Amino acid sequence: MSLGVITLLIALLLPSLTMVRETTRRVVCSSNIRQIGLGLAMYADEHGGALPTSIHTQITGGNEAPVQLMMAVHVSNPEYTGWDALGWLFINEYLETPGVFYCPSHRGLHPQSAYASLWKSPESNLIFCNYQYRYLDSNGAPIRLFEVPSMAVVTDGMLTSADFNHRVGSNVLWNDLSASWFSDAAGSIAASLPSTATQDDAPDLVTDAWRTLDLNVNDR
Secondary structure, X not given: OOHHHHHHHHHHHHHHHHHHHHHHHHHHHHXXXXXXXXXXXXXXXXXXXXXXXXXXXXXXXXXXXXOOOXXXXXXXXXXXXXXOOOHHHHHOOOOOOHHHHOOXXXXXXXXXXXXXXXXXXXXXXXXXXXXXXXXXXXXXXXXXXXXXXXXXXXXXXXXXXXXXXXXXXXXXXXXXXXXXXXXXXXXXXXXXXXXXXXXXOHHHHHHHHHHHHHHOHHHO
């Protein structure tokens, strides 16, 4: 077989192999999302229906500080250092495997490999996962499990557009603990997210992304 034919065959096969790999990653991601849902269910059962709290829900200067940018599972700042948000599921042993908090399709700055060594001895380290957690609803009130079944509570990272793991959609955990794939073939959500986490309108853009998921709940 000539080198040219081999090259052509490789070129034809590569897209299929890439698709198979991404499909596999999507299945792993869906499993992670469902496990996080089980962890939230156990946490809520022991906390009167309440979901894990986050230091980022503090209101400062009349604006929601990174309320909608909750990817940190362990924080370190002058006000508080320790496990936070989805990190409560780990430290309380509802979910004992750090890998559950990481989508294998992640292309941003927060893959599991960046934090693998920190989970056993976090101390003053900032640890990110690459899923997005939503503790407050659009009115700024803490979300309670099952209270609004059609509300999305966990999905792909939305800290920046690069953190939206699958680009053409995302696995979503809803407040009734069901999980489904939200298809976004045009990549509109990824394109609408902030380019950097520090830009002024970042919280508003992420809030809008959550609302887009909520409005399309019937497509799950």
